[in-house]
Amino acid sequence: MNEINEHTPLSPKLSETLVMITKFFGNTADLSVMRFTLRGVKCAAVSVEGMVSSEIVGELVYKPLMSLENETTATPTELKKLLTENALMSSDRTAARTLGSCAELVFAGFVLVFTDGADSAEAVGIQGYPTKAVAEPTAENDLLSSQEAFTEAVRTNISLVRRRLRTPKLRFELIKCGKLSGTETAIAYIEGKTDPKMLRELKKRLKSVELDSVLGPAFLLPFLEKQSDKLLFSEVGTTERPDMLCADLIQGRIGILIDGAPFALVCPYLFAQGFESIDDYAAKTYFAVFLKFIRCLSFLLAAAFPGVYVAAVNFAPEMLNMKLLLSLAAGERSTMLSLFTEMLIVMLLLEVLREASIRLPHAIGTAVSIAGGLIIGDAAVKSGLISSPLMIVVGITATASYVLPAFAQQLSFIRLMFILAGGFAGFFGISVCAVMITANICSQSLAGIPYTSPLSPFRKKRIMNVTGRKNFAALARDKTTVSEFR
Amino acid sequence: MNRISSYQAAALLIVSRLLALSLYLPRPHENPAITCVCAVLLCGLKWLLLMPAAQLVSRKRLFTSRTSAAVLSAVTALGAAVLLIMLTEHFSALLGSFHPERYSRFGITAVLLFICAYVASMGRQGLARTASIILPVILGVMALIFIEMRGAMLPDRLNFFAPDPENAVVSTFLRLLGGSVDLLLCACLMPLIDCRPTRTVGVYLTADALMSLGFFLMAGSVLGSFSTGNLWFTLSCCTHGAVIDRSGAVFLAVMTVCELLTCSALMLITSRAVGHFFRRTHQSTLLPVTAAVLTVLMLAMLSRNINVQEYAEKFTSSIGTAAVMTMLFSPLYTRKYLRTNNCEYPRKA
Numbered sequence: 001m002n003e004i005n006e007h008t009p010l011s012p013k014l015s016e017t018l019v020m021i022t023k024f025f026g027n028t029a030d031l032s033v034m035r036f037t038l039r040g041v042k043c044a045a046v047s048v049e050g051m052v053s054s055e056i057v058g059e060l061v062y063k064p065l066m067s068l069e070n071e072t073t074a075t076p077t078e079l080k081k082l083l084t085e086n087a088l089m090s091s092d093r094t095a096a097r098t099l100g101s102c103a104e105l106v107f108a109g110f111v112l113v114f115t116d117g118a119d120s121a122e123a124v125g126i127q128g129y130p131t132k133a134v135a136e137p138t139a140e141n142d143l144l145s146s147q148e149a150f151t152e153a154v155r156t157n158i159s160l161v162r163r164r165l166r167t168p169k170l171r172f173e174l175i176k177c178g179k180l181s182g183t184e185t186a187i188a189y190i191e192g193k194t195d196p197k198m199l200r201e202l203k204k205r206l207k208s209v210e211l212d213s214v215l216g217p218a219f220l221l222p223f224l225e226k227q228s229d230k231l232l233f234s235e236v237g238t239t240e241r242p243d244m245l246c247a248d249l250i251q252g253r254i255g256i257l258i259d260g261a262p263f264a265l266v267c268p269y270l271f272a273q274g275f276e277s278i279d280d281y282a283a284k285t286y287f288a289v290f291l292k293f294i295r296c297l298s299f300l301l302a303a304a305f306p307g308v309y310v311a312a313v314n315f316a317p318e319m320l321n322m323k324l325l326l327s328l329a330a331g332e333r334s335t336m337l338s339l340f341t342e343m344l345i346v347m348l349l350l351e352v353l354r355e356a357s358i359r360l361p362h363a364i365g366t367a368v369s370i371a372g373g374l375i376i377g378d379a380a381v382k383s384g385l386i387s388s389p390l391m392i393v394v395g396i397t398a399t400a401s402y403v404l405p406a407f408a409q410q411l412s413f414i415r416l417m418f419i420l421a422g423g424f425a426g427f428f429g430i431s432v433c434a435v436m437i438t439a440n441i442c443s444q445s446l447a448g449i450p451y452t453s454p455l456s457p458f459r460k461k462r463i464m465n466v467t468g469r470k471n472f473a474a475l476a477r478d479k480t481t482v483s484e485f486r
Numbered sequence: 487m488n489r490i491s492s493y494q495a496a497a498l499l500i501v502s503r504l505l506a507l508s509l510y511l512p513r514p515h516e517n518p519a520i521t522c523v524c525a526v527l528l529c530g531l532k533w534l535l536l537m538p539a540a541q542l543v544s545r546k547r548l549f550t551s552r553t554s555a556a557v558l559s560a561v562t563a564l565g566a567a568v569l570l571i572m573l574t575e576h577f578s579a580l581l582g583s584f585h586p587e588r589y590s591r592f593g594i595t596a597v598l599l600f601i602c603a604y605v606a607s608m609g610r611q612g613l614a615r616t617a618s619i620i621l622p623v624i625l626g627v628m629a630l631i632f633i634e635m636r637g638a639m640l641p642d643r644l645n646f647f648a649p650d651p652e653n654a655v656v657s658t659f660l661r662l663l664g665g666s667v668d669l670l671l672c673a674c675l676m677p678l679i680d681c682r683p684t685r686t687v688g689v690y691l692t693a694d695a696l697m698s699l700g701f702f703l704m705a706g707s708v709l710g711s712f713s714t715g716n717l718w719f720t721l722s723c724c725t726h727g728a729v730i731d732r733s734g735a736v737f738l739a740v741m742t743v744c745e746l747l748t749c750s751a752l753m754l755i756t757s758r759a760v761g762h763f764f765r766r767t768h769q770s771t772l773l774p775v776t777a778a779v780l781t782v783l784m785l786a787m788l789s790r791n792i793n794v795q796e797y798a799e800k801f802t803s804s805i806g807t808a809a810v811m812t813m814l815f816s817p818l819y820t821r822k823y824l825r826t827n828n829c830e831y832p833r834k835a
Contacts, residue, residue, distance in 0.1 A: 315588055316735035426588060427735040428581070431742035432601055438619060439605045439750075443612030456615040457491050 006100025012076075014042050014116035021046060024099045031106075038065060039082075040073035042116040046102075051109045053128020060090055060126055061111050076117025083113060083122050092125025104182065131156065132262075137240045139405045144282035149240045154184050154259035160242040161188060161257075165249065169193075175206060177220065177258075181213035185220075188245070188255035188264075195252065195483040198447040202254055202267065216261045224267060225446065232410050232437065235446040237269030244278055252481030268446040268482060270453055272466040274406040275299070280469050289468030298403035301396060302411045307418025307430055309393050310343050315426025331387035340423035342386045346394050347419060349376075351412060453485035489680040494614035496689040497621045498675065498751055499668050503694045504624065505744035506665040507701050508718040508737075509576055515713065516658060517648045518706025524658040525698035528666070529691050535810045536672055536691070540683040543676045556763055558812070562674065563759035565805040567776075569667050570752040571784055572802060574598050575794050577745045581738070584719045595784050598749065603777035605750035606757065607769060610678060613754065617747050624740050631736060632704065634727035639707040660803065667748060668694075669806025674755045753777065 004020050011017045018033060025031050034045040045061060068082055092110075096102045097120045102112055109127030134156070137149040150157045158172055169191040176182045185206065189199060202224070209223050217238055222228045224236050239245055240263050245255045248266045256265040275295045280288040312319050313328055320328065332339055380386045401411050414437060421429030444451035454462035461480060512521065574595060582591030605613065648654045672690070676683045705717050708724050722737040730736065757772040766772060787794065 312735070316732075318732040319730050319735050321731045427739045428589060428594075428742050431739040432746065435605060435616065435620070435743055435746045436601065439608040439612055439616045442615035442619065443608035445611075450611070450615065452615055452619065456494065456618045458493065458618070 004099060006098065006103065008099045009097060010099070010102070010114075010119050010121060012117055012119045014044060014114055017114055017121075018044055018046075020099060021102060024103065036065075038069055038115075039079055041076055041079045043079075044114045046106060046112040046114065046121075047110075047126075048106050051107060051128070052111055052126045056126050056128055057111055061113070061124055065113070076115055079115050080118045080122075083115065090124045090126060094123045096121045096123050107182070108184070127155070134160065140239065140241050140244070140277075142241075142277060142279040142282075145278045146241070146243045148242060150242060150257070150262045150264060152260050152262055154186050154257050157242070157257045157264065158186055158188075161245060161249075161255070164242060164246045165190070170249070173203075175203070177206060177209045177211070178214035179210075179212050181215065183214040184259040185214070186257040188249060188257060190249050190252070193250065193252040193481050194254055195447070195481075195486075198268075198449075198483070199254060201447050202256075206256070214258065217256075217258060217263050217265050220256070220258070220265065224265070230440075231444050232413070232440050233271065233407070233444065233451065235267065235269055235444055235451055237266045237273060237406065238263045239266055240264075241278065247278065247281075252483050268449045268451075270449070270482075270485075271441060271451050272453075272455065274404055275466075283469075285469055292466075292468055295403055298400040299407065299411070301400035302404070303414045304418050304430070304434070305397050305400070306343055306347060306393055306415060307420075307422035307433070309390075309422075310340055310419055311422030311426045311430050313339055314423065328387075328389050331389045334384050335387050336384065337386075339387075339390070340419075342390055343393075343419055343423070344416075346386060346390065347397075347416060350394060350398055448486045449482060450485065457485075459485060489678055490611055490614040490675070491680050492682050492685040493689065494611075494618045495675045495679050495683070495686040496693070497618040498614055498747065499672055499686070499690040500693045500697070501617050501621055501624070501744050502668045502671050502748040502751070503666075503690070503697060505573070505741070505748045506667060507697060508716075508741040508744060509573075509580065510662070510665055510717055511715070512712035512717060513657065513661070515711050517645060517654060517711060518702050518709075519644060519646045520648055520651065520654050521658055521662075521712070522699055522702045522706075524655055524662050525702060526695055527655075527659060528662050529695040529698070531663075532666070532669065532694070533687070533691050535669075535807070536687045537684060539673070539810055540676060540687045543679075543683050559759045559762040562809075563756050563763060565670060565809065566674070566752045566756040566759065567780060569670060569802060569805060570599070570602075570749055570756060571780060571787075572794055573667060573745065573749055573752070574780075575784060575787070577741070580716055580719070584716070585738075592785070592788065595788060596781060598745075599753065599777040599781045599784075600774070602746060602749040602753045603757075603773040605746060606754040607773050609769075610754060613747070613750055620743060620747065624743060627736060627740060631725060631727070631733050632700070634730075634733070635704065635708065635721070635725050638724050638726070639704060641707055643708070643710040644703070644706045645711055663803040663806075665802065666806050667752070667802060670809045671748070671751055671755075673806075673809035673812070675751075756780075 004024055006024075008020065008024075011020065018035075022031070022033070030049040032047050032049050036043055036045070043065075045057075045065075047057065065083075068079075074082065094105065094110075096105050096112060102121060105123040106112055108125075110123040110125050112121040112123050114121045131153040132151050134148050134151055136147045140149075148160060150160065162170065167190070171189055171191055173187045175185050175187065177185045187199075187203065187206070205223050206220070209220060211219055214220060221234065221236055225231070225234065228234070239248070242264075245264045245266065249255055253266050253268065256267070258265070275292060277291070280291060283291065313332070317325055335342060337345070377391055381388050381391055397415065401408065401415075404411065417433050417437070418430060421433040423429075425432070442450075442452050442456065450457060453459060454466060462485070464474075578591045578594040578598065581589045581594055605616070608616070668690070672687070676686075679686055701717075705712065705721055708721060709717075718737055718741060719734065722734040723732065725733040727733065753773065753776065757769060757776045760766075760776060761769070761772050
């Protein structure tokens with residue numbers, strides 16, 4: 001037999017085809033080959049264990065096949081015609097003509113039915129691999145909206161979005177990413193809302209992915225963003241909520257669903273979106289404005305408060321009024337380390353605790369948080385290792401940082417930068433840090449849409465969505481999409 | 487399209503003007519009323535120079551030959567570099583003298599230009615957006631401080647008498663013109679504005695007039711006549727607010743932000759002009775090289791105690807005015823060049 005590869009066509013002889021398939025798959029243990037005879041013609045059903053449901057295969061494939069059996073014999077061509085036209089079996093059907101397409105289909109949960117004398121196989125979709133059920137979101141919790149989150153199966157995620165946007169203009173395009181993994185990736189958009197140029201650019205970038213495997217959103221991010229290493233914030237957002245993705249699609253954004261990841265990528269993602277929540281649309285307008293203010297304040301507290309505190313106490317104590325200054329001085333006098341060192345150590349410990357609480361099992365994680373936060377913190381203050389005012393600052397900072405989960409990574413890094421800048425150079429350092437970070441944020445754009453829109457460039461029509469929320473009557477009149485920020 | 491909007495350009499110019507106000511060094515016993523009048527006169531002069539230039543830029547393409555473009559690039563690079571050195575040296579000297587125990591003049595000089603190079607590497611759009619986002623924050627902070635300082639402001643302290651008003655007006659006017667880095671910035675930014683550079687000029691000069699009047703009147707009503715020393719930091723010692731006791735650190739933060747944005751804009755102009763002259767466009771190498779060369783030059787001058795402030799006013803006024811005059815007369819040169827070479831005059835669509 002000549003050397004076989006993915007382009008090798010199937011042989012009309014069943015025995016030859018089965019040998020080729022077994023050889024191509026390397027005699028893998030999970031390959032299942034079921035031989036049978038139907039109307040005097042030799043046939044075989046090939047599948048991969050674990051990718052198909054054996055119960056459903058029996059119900060949807062073998063039972064209909066056996067129902068075709070009667071006393072008469074048929075030629076291979078007649079049997080092939082019977083299989084394709086008379087035995088429905090599944091709505092997801094296609095034909096495989098090469099070894100490569102056989103491999104692709106069988107690993108996607110298809111059963112291949114070969115007949116002796118036919119040079120193609122009938123592929124029937126009977127996906128039955130284990131998947132998680134639709135669960136609650138873990139990081140994007142809201143009170144007054146849907147409690148469904150994406151799952152690891154891309155087809156389930158597609159159905160979650162389709163259920164919410166029952167319009168023929170909602171399109172999904174499937175592409176495969178990863179040379180070895182062949183991960184199914186679905187691009188979701190609404191025809192007429194999405195900028196075609198942006199869509200073309202995105203597809204081009206996805207097709208340029210040269211990785212062997214794509215196992216999650218992080219694998220695709222460097223290909224979607226230019227200069228991703230130099231930028232602090234990401235122009236591609238993630239969401240685990242189908243309702244948030246639908247809201248983004250309606251605004252003309254593009255969603256990317258990846259098989260194996262319970263998140264969707266959204267592009268372009270603007271800075272202002274990190275301050276939004278689906279609950280804003282369930283609350284009154286005045287309360288939504290108030291919530292936006294709270295989130296902006298939380299961002300500033302989480303990013304700059306520790307650094308400003310260190311700068312003020314070390315470099316500009318004249319800023320503070322006398323009572324506050326005396327209280328802070330008394331607190332710092334009793335500790336053995338300098339304020340800057342204390343702040344750095346406590347902030348690093350906070351990151352250690354946060355990382356530990358993510359990695360540990362839930363039952364122990366809560367206990368570790370209590371042990372770390374209360375017992376260690378309390379003991380440290382009582383023993384004079386760190387001061388009480390510092391613990392208050394750290395507590396406020398930690399709480400504020402959990403208000404904005406979209407910026408968790410960036411806030412941790414920026415906070416440390418501000419502490420170092422404030423500790424070494426006071427308010428000069430704080431100003432330098434602020435300008436550098438702001439410049440970094442302002443330099444970003446994806447497909448010509450600046451990351452800081454609609455703040456800069458200023459868009460009067462959309463600024464209300466940043467500072468608060470327009471009422472639904474105004475939103476209904478407002479047909480703007482993200483392309484208008486270009 | 488790599489252009490900036492008219493409001494973004496105006497924001498950058500307003501920030502540079504705020505820097506000029508914060509770095510302003512008055513003459514001994516300078517009359518604040520005369521300073522206010524001179525500030526408004528300066529705005530008027532800038533209007534006369536910049537508005538026609540803005541009209542020309544928006545209607546006609548400023549076409550020049552390759553040789554003249556090279557000469558222009560070299561002169562622009564030199565002018566912007568000189569201004570950059572002036573500003574950095576003035577800023578580091580001021581910081582070093584007001585807070586000698588906290589900030590070293592040498593240290594600030596060594597790092598400032600590299601920080602500006604990093605900010606400039608974000609591109610003209612990034613820089614313009616940064617200015618447009620930071621400016622409202624700065625103005626808000628200054629407004630709060632203005633409100634906190636109202637207790638210390640006594641209109642009776644304003645003095646309208648000057649022994650030699652003509653000379654005082656001329657010298658104050660020249661000092662104010664000497665701090666106008668924004669002239670060169672405006673001349674360099676105008677061709678990069680997306681549409682209506684006249685709007686940029688209008689907004690920026692109106693803000694300039696209001697800020698200058700407000701600042702000098704406030705300083706005059708708090709301090710009386712100006713003595714020697716920097717007004718900005720002197721005013722900061724007079725604040726006594728409810729939340730922040732002394733706002734010196736806030737004044738320092740505002741001045742630092744303005745300094746960084748203005749110097750980053752000048753750094754960008756310098757490196758691009760150098761790039762045009764040598765026909766190299768890789769900003770990733772030009773910016774750090776420009777920063778390194780200028781830093782070494784400044785440290786060398788610092789080590790030899792060369793005081794550039796003596797020449798600052800003359801240089802800044804002449805560079806800024808020359809830049810604007812070049813823009814004004816460029817179409818005349820273009821007409822002559824095209825007539826000589828029998829070419830059609832290029833008009834904007």
